[in-house]
Structures are given as structure tokens and as C-alpha cells.
Amino acid sequence: xxxxxxxxxxxxxxxxxxxxxxxxxxxxxxxxxxxxxxxxxxxxxxxxxxxxxxxxxxxxxxxxxxxxxxxxxxxxxxxxxxxxxxxxxxxxxxxxxxxxxxxxxxxxxxxxxxxxxxxxxxxxxxxxxxxxxxxxxxxxxxxxxxxxxxxxxxxxxxxxxxxxxxxxxxxxxxxxxxxxxxxxxxxxxxxxxxxxxxxxxxxxxxxxxxxxxxxxxxxxxxxxxxxxxxxxxxxxxxxxxxxxxxxxxxxxxxxxxxxxxxxxxxxxxxxxxxxxxxxxxxxxxxxxxxxxxxxxxxxxxxxxxxxxxxxxxxxxxxxxxxxxxxxxxxxxxxxxxxxxxxxxxxxxxxxxxxxxxxxxxxxxxxxx
Numbered sequence: 001x002x003x004x005x006x007x008x009x010x011x012x013x014x015x016x017x018x019x020x021x022x023x024x025x026x027x028x029x030x031x032x033x034x035x036x037x038x039x040x041x042x043x044x045x046x047x048x049x050x051x052x053x054x055x056x057x058x059x060x061x062x063x064x065x066x067x068x069x070x071x072x073x074x075x076x077x078x079x080x081x082x083x084x085x086x087x088x089x090x091x092x093x094x095x096x097x098x099x100x101x102x103x104x105x106x107x108x109x110x111x112x113x114x115x116x117x118x119x120x121x122x123x124x125x126x127x128x129x130x131x132x133x134x135x136x137x138x139x140x141x142x143x144x145x146x147x148x149x150x151x152x153x154x155x156x157x158x159x160x161x162x163x164x165x166x167x168x169x170x171x172x173x174x175x176x177x178x179x180x181x182x183x184x185x186x187x188x189x190x191x192x193x194x195x196x197x198x199x200x201x202x203x204x205x206x207x208x209x210x211x212x213x214x215x216x217x218x219x220x221x222x223x224x225x226x227x228x229x230x231x232x233x234x235x236x237x238x239x240x241x242x243x244x245x246x247x248x249x250x251x252x253x254x255x256x257x258x259x260x261x262x263x264x265x266x267x268x269x270x271x272x273x274x275x276x277x278x279x280x281x282x283x284x285x286x287x288x289x290x291x292x293x294x295x296x297x298x299x300x301x302x303x304x305x306x307x308x309x310x311x312x313x314x315x316x317x318x319x320x321x322x323x324x325x326x327x328x329x330x331x332x333x334x335x336x337x338x339x340x341x342x343x344x345x346x347x348x349x350x351x352x353x354x355x356x357x358x359x360x361x362x363x364x365x366x367x368x
Contacts, residue, residue, distance in 0.1 A: 173284065176250055
């Protein structure tokens with residue numbers, strides 16, 4: 001009887017457990033770079049949450065006390081949107097022969113080295129003055145050897161714009177179609193861009209304002225100048241004013257296709273230009289006509305959406321001449337505050353507001 005009772009008890013226990021819901025614990029991990037656990041050899045004293053945003057202070061493990069031996073810390077930094085990072089070491093005390101700090105100018109160890117302080121391949125023994133990244137992101141590593149420790153470092157970082165008008169990759173889609181009307185109008189467009197719009201830009205091929213040009217001369221053909229061709233602002237200005245060599249008579253070019261300006265702007269983003277990681281991209285499109293029909297407009301809208309929504313590009317439209325529906329064309333821009341219009345003789349008045357729009361990160365009201 002005892003074994004029968006025991007068997008009966010086990011059966012009851014089985015059915016009770018089957019009917020009792022299992023308690024499951026779910027833990028949602030924050031999406032961050034959790035490289036280490038405090039106390040584990042090689043990551044001692046490193047921050048567990050090692051993503052650092054916008055502005056703040058980073059110190060070596062156990063600062064102001066001595067850092068550990070055989071340590072290796074990672075720090076991922078992000079500037080605020082549209083800016084770059086500024087680094088200011090307010091304290092630096094390392095065994096510089098063998099312990100070191102390295103800063104990568106980008107999101108990982110494959111990025112160019114901005115600076116290395118100490119160690120075998122040092123760019124300098126210690127920091128002197130401010131450092132600036134070329135894009136929004138940086139990775140910093142702190143590595144120590146098995147002997148000798150010191151007080152380490154204290155780093156202040158923040159988000160800044162280092163150039164005029166701001167750190168951007170800019171594509172100028174210049175209108176060389178016959179819809180411009182006359183060669184005189186084409187020249188006025190070039191003069192506005194060269195002498196007014198870009199005159200104050202800090203242009204370079206690397207860490208300042210980078211500029212590319214797409215000169216539309218036919219609905220299916222454009223003359224393209226990459227960012228590497230503009231090491232400075234003067235070269236950019238001279239190239240723009242010299243585009244009359246590519247378009248000696250604008251009235252001879254195909255001007256019947258409105259959407260091609262937006263199609264080539266989107267195509268440049270997808271195929272032609274190598275844009276910087278973490279730096280905002282702006283496409284400025286110079287429009288000289290209304291859409292030919294609804295289909296022409298819908299096609300342009302599709303390409304504008306691709307630039308804005310898929311590539312997060314700030315599209316600025318500039319309607320040139322009279323009789324153009326500036327608001328309708330402006331619906332293809334990034335939104336309110338990103339579209340403009342003026343007659344050819346008044347284009348210079350747009351330089352200041354367009355440069356302001358280049359540095360905006362959001363529109364007051366979104367486009368369609």
C-alpha cells in the first residue's frame with residue numbers, strides 16, 4: 001500500500017506542475033558596447049556602460065588613484081547630431097613607454113588614428129592642446145602593461161562645429177538644362193553659388209566642409225566633380241565659375257525633365273560619392289521650371305523621399321526665376337525652412353538663409 005500511495009502522490013505532483021504556469025524572467029539588455037565586467041582581468045575598473053554621448057568626462061580606472069596593470073578599456077563616443085567631438089585632457093600621467101591612450105577617428109579600430117599618446121607607435125608622448133574628430137564618432141582605448149601604474153587621465157569631451165557654416169558633406173545639383181532660359185541666367189546661377197553661397201565655406205577633402213558637384217546638362221547625363229577635387233574654397237569657386245566650359249550654351253541642352261535633378265541627386269548618394277560616417281549630408285538642388293505634369297512631379301517626389309527617408313539627407317530646393325511654384329517645389333525639400341526661391345537677379349539674397357538651413361538638423365514642418 002505504501003508504494004501505491006507514493007505513486008498516487010507522484011501522479012498528483014505531475015499534474016499539479018503541468019497545470020502550474022512556469023514563471024519566466026525576461027531581461028532586456030540595453031544596446032551598448034558592454035566589453036567588460038568589473039573585476040575581470042584585462043577590464044578592471046573599466047566602465048560597464050561604455051557609450052558616451054555629446055558632452056561629459058571620462059577618467060582612467062580608479063582615477064585619481066593609480067590605474068591597474070594589464071588593463072584594456074574601450075570608450076565609444078558620439079557627438080550631438082551634425083557636430084564633431086572636441087577632446088580636452090585636463091590630466092595625463094601614464095607610463096608612456098608602455099601604457100597608452102589611442103583615439104580612433106571613427107566608430108571602430110578600422111578607422112584612422114586621430115592620436116596615440118604613449119606606447120610603441122605614439123604620435124605624441126602626451127596631449128598638448130585640444131583635439132577634434134573629423135566626424136561624429138570616435139573610439140578611445142586605454143591599454144596598460146604588467147608593470148608600473150600611475151594616476152592616469154581625465155578627459156573632457158563635448159560636441160562642437162569646427163567650420164563654417166558647419167561640418168557637412170554637401171552635393172550641389174547645378175542646373176545646366178535649357179529650362180534655365182538663357183546663358184546669362186546660367187552664369188548668374190554660377191556667380192551666386194561661387195561668389196555668395198560657398199564664399200564663406202571652410203572647404204577641404206577631409207575634415208571640414210566637403211563638396212561635390214553634379215552639373216545636370218541633360219535628363220540622362222551629368223558632369224560630376226567628386227569631393228577629392230576640392231581641397232579648398234578657392235578651388236571650388238574657380239571650378240563653379242568655369243562650368244561654362246561644360247555648358248557654353250545652356251539653350252542647347254535638354255530641359256524637358258524636372259525629375260532628373262532629383263533622380264541624379266539620389267543616385268549620387270547611392271553610387272557616386274563616398275560620404276563620411278556620422279556627418280550630415282545636404283543636397284542642394286537648383287530648379288528652373290515647374291514639373292511638366294503630375295507624373296513628372298510624382299517621380300521627383302519618389303526620389304526626394306528616398307533621399308530624405310532612406311538616407312536621412314537634408315534636401316534643399318532653390319527655385320530660380322519667376323513663375324515657379326516655390327511651395328510646390330519646396331514640398332520635395334526636407335521640410336519648412338529648407339526651400340527657397342528668387343529671380344536670377346535676386347539670388348544673392350538667398351545666401352544667408354540657405355547657409356542657415358544647411359546647419360539645421362530638423363524642419364519646423366516635415367515635407368510630404
